[in-house]
Amino acid sequence: MTQERGADRTERPGPAGFAAFAAAAWPRLVRTAHLLTGDFHEAEDLVQTTLAKVYSRWQRIPHDEVDRYVRTALVNNNRSRVRKKRVTQLLLPFLPEQAAGGRPGPDEAVEQRAVLTEALSGLSVRQRTVLVLRFYEDLNEQEIAAVLNCSVGTVKTHTRRALAALRGHPSFARTLAPESST
Amino acid sequence: MTFEPENEQLRAAFTEAAGGVRPSPVPLAAIERRGRARRRRKGVGLALAGGLLAASSAVTALHVAGSPAPGRPPAAAVAVPPLTVALGQQVAAGYGLVVWLTADGKYVQVPGRDVEFTPKVDGAQTSGVNLQAYPVSHGWFVSGVFLGHGRAGRVEITTVDGAVLHTRVLQLPGDPGWGAFFVPLSLPLTAVPGTSPFHIAVTKVAVYDTKGHPITTSTFPG
Numbered sequence: 328m329t330q331e332r333g334a335d336r337t338e339r340p341g342p343a344g345f346a347a348f349a350a351a352a353w354p355r356l357v358r359t360a361h362l363l364t365g366d367f368h369e370a371e372d373l374v375q376t377t378l379a380k381v382y383s384r385w386q387r388i389p390h391d392e393v394d395r396y397v398r399t400a401l402v403n404n405n406r407s408r409v410r411k412k413r414v415t416q417l418l419l420p421f422l423p424e425q426a427a428g429g430r431p432g433p434d435e436a437v438e439q440r441a442v443l444t445e446a447l448s449g450l451s452v453r454q455r456t457v458l459v460l461r462f463y464e465d466l467n468e469q470e471i472a473a474v475l476n477c478s479v480g481t482v483k484t485h486t487r488r489a490l491a492a493l494r495g496h497p498s499f500a501r502t503l504a505p506e507s508s509t
Numbered sequence: 510m511t512f513e514p515e516n517e518q519l520r521a522a523f524t525e526a527a528g529g530v531r532p533s534p535v536p537l538a539a540i541e542r543r544g545r546a547r548r549r550r551k552g553v554g555l556a557l558a559g560g561l562l563a564a565s566s567a568v569t570a571l572h573v574a575g576s577p578a579p580g581r582p583p584a585a586a587v588a589v590p591p592l593t594v595a596l597g598q599q600v601a602a603g604y605g606l607v608v609w610l611t612a613d614g615k616y617v618q619v620p621g622r623d624v625e626f627t628p629k630v631d632g633a634q635t636s637g638v639n640l641q642a643y644p645v646s647h648g649w650f651v652s653g654v655f656l657g658h659g660r661a662g663r664v665e666i667t668t669v670d671g672a673v674l675h676t677r678v679l680q681l682p683g684d685p686g687w688g689a690f691f692v693p694l695s696l697p698l699t700a701v702p703g704t705s706p707f708h709i710a711v712t713k714v715a716v717y718d719t720k721g722h723p724i725t726t727s728t729f730p731g
Contacts, residue, residue, distance in 0.1 A: 350535050357532035362523060371533060375540055382544025407628045410613050440526040462516070463523040476686070490515075499522075 345385045348393065349378050356401060362459040363405045365444045373408060377401045398464065399474050402456055409452050446492075446499035454489035457482055591661055591678035591688075600679060603694045606650055610679055615654050615689040619643050627654050629687040638714045638727040645694070652691035655716045655725055662719035664690040667712050688716075 353374065360370035377400045381388070388396050447455050453475065460466045460474060468486075472479045493499050594600060599609045605620040614628040627641055636657040642649045655664065666674045680688035716724040 345541075346537055349537055349540060353535035354532045358527035358530045361530045362527055367530065370530070375536060375543070378540045379543035379547055382541055383548040385544075403628075403630050406613065407630075410626065410628065440529045443522050443526045458519070459523070462519040463527055465520075 345382055349382075352397065353378075356397070359398075359459060359463060360401060360405070362447065362463055363402070363456060364408070365448050369408070373401065373405055377404050380404070395474075398460075402460075402474055405456070406452055442498045446496040449496065450489050450492055451485075454485045454492070457485040458489050458493075461486065589675055589677055591663070591680055593682055594679050596681065600677075602650065602652075602677070602691055604645060606645065606694075608652065608679065608689065608691055610681055610689055612681075612685075615652065615679075617641070617643065617650070617652055617691075619645060619650065627652075627689075629654055629685075630656060636725045638716065638725055640711070640714065650691065650694060651711075652689065653714065654687060654689050655714075656687045657716065657725040658684055658686050659718040659722075659724045660684065661688045661690075661724060662717050662721065664688075665713075665715045665717070666692060667715070669712050690716075 356374040356377070357370050360373045361367060364370050364373060377397065380400055381393075381397055447458070450458070456475065457471055460471045461468075466474070468479050468482045471482045475482065592600065594610055596611055597609055599607045602608050602617075607618040609616050614626055617625045617627075619625065622643070625641065625643065627639065638653055638655045640651060640653040642651045644650075651666075653664075655661070661678050661680055664676045664678050666676055668674065674692060676690040676692050678688060678690045713726065713728045715726045718724050
């Protein structure tokens with residue numbers, strides 16, 4: 328995943344530079360978005376929305392800040408997505424998407440992935456985001472704080488609570504080392 | 510706090526889960542089409558100054574410009590102290606309208622309509638102003654969200670005829686990095702017929718901190 332970062336961005340600026348960046352970044356962003364959303368199609372929608380916004384500002388984003396900009400935009404757009412969904416849930420007697428269940432993406436039957444997805448679904452958006460940025464995007468606490476526009480202490484708190492929830496998850500807890508409680 | 514073995518197990522689990530995702534080919538044409546449409550919308554002044562964008566579907570077809578309604582005198586500039594509100598605290602805006610803030614953004618309840626939500630951020634923006642306008646029985650209810658650090662002391666809207674309107678400012682405690690404002694319906698700010706779709710007679714929105722220093726400013730094409 329890390330090696331995909333910043334790939335093929337030497338052609339910036341210009342539409343060709345964006346095309347190369349989008350092609351290189353798309354797989355990584357979709358995978359990150361899938362961990363954030365838990366749904367293959369919502370993940371691709373989220374990344375498409377994010378990249379459309381990036382495209383509209385492409386000429387103004389500093390070359391060395393594209394990755395940080397895109398990651399921050401992805402996280403913020405996901406939070407907006409969840410908020411809108413929450414409002415929709417308040418306005419509708421039921422949510423058709425949820426009633427029907429999410430459409431599974433490729434390989435969604437892989438047990439490890441299903442267990443993790445289920446465990447992550449019980450976390451708040453911020454807790455889930457912190458874990459994805461830390462254990463998939465491999466960011467440190469300072470970098471996560473910058474993405475979320477919060478303090479390092481807040482990141483630590485979200486991490487601690489998220490991990491406690493995962494440890495308490497009946498299926499996912501078996502994935503973790505039994506001796507590693509706090 | 511975690512132990513290193515647990516960190517490695519978590520990294521492995523996340524990597525394994527992500528690795529099972531097989532993304533579709535990048536829909537580059539659709540992305541660029543949406544990006545160009547977004548750029549055009551911004552270009553006509555829906556949301557300016559730093560690019561903080563409106564999210565309300567009610568106002569996506571609205572832009573800011575034009576001339577004021579005929580016969581409307583310039584408003585007297587009357588400053589109203591900013592209101593520090595708690596999360597979810599509802600503020601009456603007159604004629605049954607209610608505005609409130611959460612940690613995520615601004616909500617407006619217009620009688621007879623769904624709750625309108627505007628997020629405090631769009632993408633990775635760090636400063637800017639946006640405007641939303643909703644048709645109500647007494648004209649247009651204009652509100653907005655600003656992004657930028659500092660306690661807002663006032664938010665001024667300048668109309669095309671030079672009148673400066675002081676809005677009602679709402680902000681959460683501390684320095685949340687954003688806030689909201691609305692134009693009281695008693696003030697002479699209206700939408701007038703113009704070229705499609707509508708014009709609102711605003712040329713500038715300026716947000717100042719409590720010491721009078723600008724936090725962020727937006728100017729709109731006339």
